[in-house]
Amino acid sequence: xxxxxxxxxxxxxxxxxxxxxxxxxxxxxxxxxxxxxxxxxxxxxxxxxxxxxxxxxxxxxxxxxxxxxxxxxxxxxxxxxxxxxxxxxxxxxxxxxxxxxxxxxxxxxxxxxxxxxxxxxxxxxxxxxxxxxxxxxxxxxxxxxxxxxxxxxxxxxxxxxxxxxxxxxxxxxxxxxxxxxxxxxxxxxxxxxxxxxxxxxxxxxx
Amino acid sequence: xxxxxxxxxxxxxxxxxxxxxxxxxxxxxxxxxxxxxxxxxxxxxxxxxxxxxxxxxxxxxxxxxxxxxxxxxxxxxxxxxxxxxxxxxxxxxxxxxxxxxxxxxxxxxxxxxxxxxxxxxxxxxxxxxxxxxxxxxxxxxxxxxxxxxxxxxxxxxxxxxxxxxxxxxxxxxxxxxxxxxxxxxxxxxxxxxxxxxxxxxxxxxxxxxxxxxxxxxxxxxxxxxxxxxxxxxxxxxxxxxxxxxxxxxxxxxxxxxxxxxxxxxxxxxxxxxxxxxxxxxxxxxxxxxxxxxxxxxxxxxxxxxxxxxxxxxxxxxxxxxxxxxxxxxxxxxxxxxxxxxxxxxxxxxxxxxxxxxxxxxxxxxxxxxxxxxxxxxxxxxxxxxxxxxxxxxxxxxxxxxxxxxxxxxxxxxxxxxxxxxxxxxxxxxxxxxxxxxxxxxxxxxxxxxxxxxxxxxxxxxxxxxxxxxxxxxxxxxxxxxxxxxxxxxxxxxxxxxxxxxxxxxxxxxxxxxxxxxxxxxxxxxxxxxxxxxxxxxxxxxxxxxxxxxxxxxxxxxxxxxxxxxxxxxxxxxxxxxxxxxxxxxxxxxxxxxxxxxxxxxxxxxxxxxxxxxxxxxxxxxxxxxxxxxxxxxxxxxxxxxxxxxxx
Numbered sequence: 001x002x003x004x005x006x007x008x009x010x011x012x013x014x015x016x017x018x019x020x021x022x023x024x025x026x027x028x029x030x031x032x033x034x035x036x037x038x039x040x041x042x043x044x045x046x047x048x049x050x051x052x053x054x055x056x057x058x059x060x061x062x063x064x065x066x067x068x069x070x071x072x073x074x075x076x077x078x079x080x081x082x083x084x085x086x087x088x089x090x091x092x093x094x095x096x097x098x099x100x101x102x103x104x105x106x107x108x109x110x111x112x113x114x115x116x117x118x119x120x121x122x123x124x125x126x127x128x129x130x131x132x133x134x135x136x137x138x139x140x141x142x143x144x145x146x147x148x149x150x151x152x153x154x155x156x157x158x159x160x161x162x163x164x165x166x167x168x169x170x171x172x173x174x175x176x177x178x179x180x181x182x183x184x185x186x187x188x189x190x191x192x193x194x195x196x197x198x199x200x201x202x203x204x205x206x
Numbered sequence: 207x208x209x210x211x212x213x214x215x216x217x218x219x220x221x222x223x224x225x226x227x228x229x230x231x232x233x234x235x236x237x238x239x240x241x242x243x244x245x246x247x248x249x250x251x252x253x254x255x256x257x258x259x260x261x262x263x264x265x266x267x268x269x270x271x272x273x274x275x276x277x278x279x280x281x282x283x284x285x286x287x288x289x290x291x292x293x294x295x296x297x298x299x300x301x302x303x304x305x306x307x308x309x310x311x312x313x314x315x316x317x318x319x320x321x322x323x324x325x326x327x328x329x330x331x332x333x334x335x336x337x338x339x340x341x342x343x344x345x346x347x348x349x350x351x352x353x354x355x356x357x358x359x360x361x362x363x364x365x366x367x368x369x370x371x372x373x374x375x376x377x378x379x380x381x382x383x384x385x386x387x388x389x390x391x392x393x394x395x396x397x398x399x400x401x402x403x404x405x406x407x408x409x410x411x412x413x414x415x416x417x418x419x420x421x422x423x424x425x426x427x428x429x430x431x432x433x434x435x436x437x438x439x440x441x442x443x444x445x446x447x448x449x450x451x452x453x454x455x456x457x458x459x460x461x462x463x464x465x466x467x468x469x470x471x472x473x474x475x476x477x478x479x480x481x482x483x484x485x486x487x488x489x490x491x492x493x494x495x496x497x498x499x500x501x502x503x504x505x506x507x508x509x510x511x512x513x514x515x516x517x518x519x520x521x522x523x524x525x526x527x528x529x530x531x532x533x534x535x536x537x538x539x540x541x542x543x544x545x546x547x548x549x550x551x552x553x554x555x556x557x558x559x560x561x562x563x564x565x566x567x568x569x570x571x572x573x574x575x576x577x578x579x580x581x582x583x584x585x586x587x588x589x590x591x592x593x594x595x596x597x598x599x600x601x602x603x604x605x606x607x608x609x610x611x612x613x614x615x616x617x618x619x620x621x622x623x624x625x626x627x628x629x630x631x632x633x634x635x636x637x638x639x640x641x642x643x644x645x646x647x648x649x650x651x652x653x654x655x656x657x658x659x660x661x662x663x664x665x666x667x668x669x670x671x672x673x674x675x676x677x678x679x680x681x682x683x684x685x686x687x688x689x690x691x692x693x694x695x696x697x698x699x700x701x702x703x704x705x706x707x708x709x710x711x712x713x714x715x716x717x718x719x720x721x722x723x724x725x726x727x728x729x730x731x732x733x734x735x736x737x738x739x740x741x742x743x744x745x746x747x748x749x750x751x752x753x754x755x756x757x758x759x760x761x762x763x764x765x766x767x768x769x770x771x772x773x774x775x776x777x778x779x780x781x782x783x784x785x786x787x788x789x790x791x792x793x794x795x796x797x798x799x800x801x802x803x804x805x806x807x808x809x810x811x812x813x814x815x816x817x818x819x820x821x822x823x824x825x826x827x828x829x830x831x832x833x834x835x836x837x838x839x840x841x842x843x844x845x846x847x848x849x850x851x852x853x
Binding site: 019021029032033036041042043044045046047053054055056067068069070071072073074075076077087088090091093094097098099108110111112113114115116117118120121122123127128131134135145149153154184 | 209218220327351352353380381383384385386387464466467468470471475553554555558571572573576577579580581583584586587588589590591592593594595596627630634635783805808809810812813814816817818820828829830831
């Protein structure tokens with residue numbers, strides 16, 4: 001398997017993060033299947049269960065030529081972080097970040113209970129972008145939730161981020177790749193909507 | 207058709223560990239699968255249920271783990287292959303039958319898959335199922351990667367039939383809920399299915415034709431020990447025990463399960479491929495003595511990596527003591543002397559730290575300057591997320607009322623908690639409403655005991671809560687006990703019509719089974735009435751109505767009251783994504799901090815669908831999050847939260 005030619009590292013370590021209910025698990029499975037189609041061995045570690053109830057959710061996704069990699073990424077070794085919520089990007093950078101990491105971040109806040117109850121303040125957008133930028137080698141900030149709401153359902157933001165990630169050219173992903181995989185993963189009548197979300201996400205990166 | 211059964215030999219699939227286990231069971235040609243939902247095990251039965259029609263497998267969500275094992279065992283007695291699945295503490299529930307089953311022996315292959323949850327990611331315990339295998343003397347296998355998760359299940363059936371005993375295959379969260387690439391094998395021809403028939407009238411000691419019983423005990427126990435000896439012998443040649451590393455390592459790692467992947471990762475992180483060998487044990491009870499001895503001879507330093515308790519470590523040390531003369535002195539590193547943490551989940555970071563200690567080298571995961579910068583940014587920029595009930599969850603409304611009623615009653619009444627989503631009521635987002643929390647059904651059992659303490663002067667109202675699935679699982683015997691002894695308690699059944707915590711599996715109170723087929727539903731109110739309780743029913747979304755009824759019930763001290771609060775789970779297929787009400791805040795009516803309510807809706811009620819707008823100084827609905835249940839409209843003293851029915 002000629003993985004070295006296509007990936008910047010082996011294993012290539014990705015973290016997809018967000019808040020329970022944002023469709024994080026589907027996004028990681030989707031990406032995993034797309035990369036498997038491209039010939040890589042995939043290992044995904046997911047934290048869900050009780051975390052579905054408003055907590056932080058994180059999937060570790062690793063593409064490699066080998067099958068014996070850990071489903072949890074070692075500290076400080078992420079190559080790419082895709083975040084459905086900006087404060088979650090910072091939380092992941094704290095444990096898995098490094099100077100060379102790329103970040104793709106949806107900017108729509110989901111307020112933690114401590115913010116709702118008034119114990120702490122939700123950070124300013126500019127401050128979040130500055131912090132994320134300072135802890136990564138390059139960061140893309142997108143408003144996927146807004147675009148998904150325009151499509152009628154905020155859940156599409158996860159597929160939009162997959163589209164946006166494809167547009168960054170960080171990984172060997174293509175639209176055909178997505179089309180093939182999504183057809184297996186969602187009911188037939190939902191394929192077109194998901195393609196539309198993918199394309200919308202793709203256009204968020206320029 | 208279920209994607210689990212699409213594809214044949216040699217095809218590659220990205221499978222969750224639980225899907226690999228389910229596929230393995232189908233490739234092994236099971237006839238029956240039974241289990242009780244519990245994270246991280248639930249997807250095994252769920253996936254088998256989806257494939258049940260096409261593969262002619264009988265799949266059920268049983269009422270509890272003990273019955274699940276009994277149902278699976280019956281299939282084995284009738285010569286069929288059967289799988290039984292549960293989370294770690296489920297094995298405790300099944301353990302009485304398990305003990306006797308190990309004594310009686312089995313016929314058709316019978317495999318028990320417990321999925322342990324190290325670190326208690328979705329549990330209120332860090333229990334381990336592996337000790338049961340040693341305690342009741344049955345073979346134990348632990349898959350060390352995703353491919354093995356499938357293949358070990360198939361092997362377990364063969365082994366079970368060879369030894370005529372139950373075999374345990376233990377998984378953990380990071381295998382069950384992780385995914386990897388699995389190469390498929392063929393599914394067996396359905397024509398090969400045999401007729402189920404239970405031979406029971408042969409000679410009493412005939413294992414295949416006599417009655418299936420665990421006596422005469424001494425005779426059967428000796429047979430059990432023979433089987434374990436035979437298993438140890440078979441495991442000497444098992445392909446599931448593998449060694450990776452140089453012939454003369456400085457350090458030998460002995461590991462199993464997901465810790466195998468962490469150990470291999472740690473060796474690579476330390477660049478120690480020439481110094482460290484990893485012996486991955488797939489057959490962890492009984493240990494194959496000669497194989498372990500052979501590897502122990504290779505190095506003077508031994509590191510044992512596992513989770514949670516030092517199970518493998520103890521077994522290896524017993525062997526090392528027995529063969530001390532042959533293998534010489536060893537230095538052991540592991541949990542017992544503190545090289546690895548004794549509690550919590552393992553991960554590559556914890557293992558690399560322990561391995562570095564054993565090798566006396568240093569490892570820095572993150573440059574200190576970056577670590578400091580990232581820590582500071584996260585401390586101010588990433589507020590912790592406390593777990594909370596989902597937006598639209600009926601439990602938030604139920605516990606709001608329970609909490610308020612106990613405050614109004616003012617006798618320091620309390621709630622005995624139970625296991626399910628509603629366990630979250632122990633946290634601030636559930637108004638800290640639970641005062642005890644143990645195992646399934648224990649809320650009612652403990653309440654039954656509290657309710658008998660009146661004679662010793664206890665006059666606090668005693669409440670218990672139970673989910674609808676928990677009600678059938680283990681509350682029924684506790685409720686019978688309370689009613690029979692006239693214990694003064696109020697049991698509140700939080701009926702959201704499904705086993706919500708684990709993904710909305712059906713239970714005996716519902717009219718569909720695991721495979722979606724119609725079945726008889728048992729009616730909770732009628733059961734409680736027939737048992738002799740005083741039964742009331744309310745909709746928890748009706749806050750004033752529920753409050754009035756609950757106040758009345760805890761006032762009376764006349765034995766057992768049952769209050770059934772019925773409202774569908776917000777994540778149920780019928781409700782998910784559909785709002786009952788469109789909610790909005792009338793910004794002119796919300797007086798914000800000037801109101802005497804002290805931000806009741808956001809500071810106290812804490813529904814994630816309601817957020818505080820610090821700029822305008824008013825509450826706001828987060829339309830992305832709000833599920834439109836309408837409950838908050840009845841909280842606001844200023845009437846500023848408005849609901850409009852969605853048509």
